[in-house]
Amino acid sequence: xxxxxxxAAAAIEAEQEAGLFGQVGMRPIGAFEYxxxxxxHHELIWVxxxxxxxxxxxxxxxxxxxxxxxxxxxxxxxxxxEEPGLRDVIDEVRQLSTARYI
Numbered sequence: 688x689x690x691x692x693x694x695a696a697a698a699i700e701a702e703q704e705a706g707l708f709g710q711v712g713m714r715p716i717g718a719f720e721y722x723x724x725x726x727x728h729h730e731l732i733w734v735x736x737x738x739x740x741x742x743x744x745x746x747x748x749x750x751x752x753x754x755x756x757x758x759x760x761x762x763x764x765x766x767x768x769e770e771p772g773l774r775d776v777i778d779e780v781r782q783l784s785t786a787r788y789i
Contacts, residue, residue, distance in 0.1 A: 697737040705756050706748030712738035717779055719772025736776050 688696040698711040715735035722729045744756075759767060761781035768774040
């Protein structure tokens with residue numbers, strides 16, 4: 688999003704796509720590339736992933752009719768996310784969070 692810091696854009700995306708709001712991290716917790724399907728072609732996109740400490744969800748949000756919202760723990764998410772790059776980021780976060788409790 689032009690004119691916005693990346694973490695602020697990530698917070699806006701979470702609000703538009705899932706109705707979620709909260710405190711977003713200042714630095715990415717990971718990154719990945721994927722091929723985005725556009726009407727006329729595919730484009731390689733670099734995605735920085737930011738942590739969002741969710742404080743709540745709006746009753747209505749722009750893309751509510753286009754998405755199904757479900758919550759999963761990190762172990763489940765690693766098994767269910769189809770995008771390999773995002774799955775790797777989630778797995779890295781999962782491993783770090785598990786290592787803190789050993």
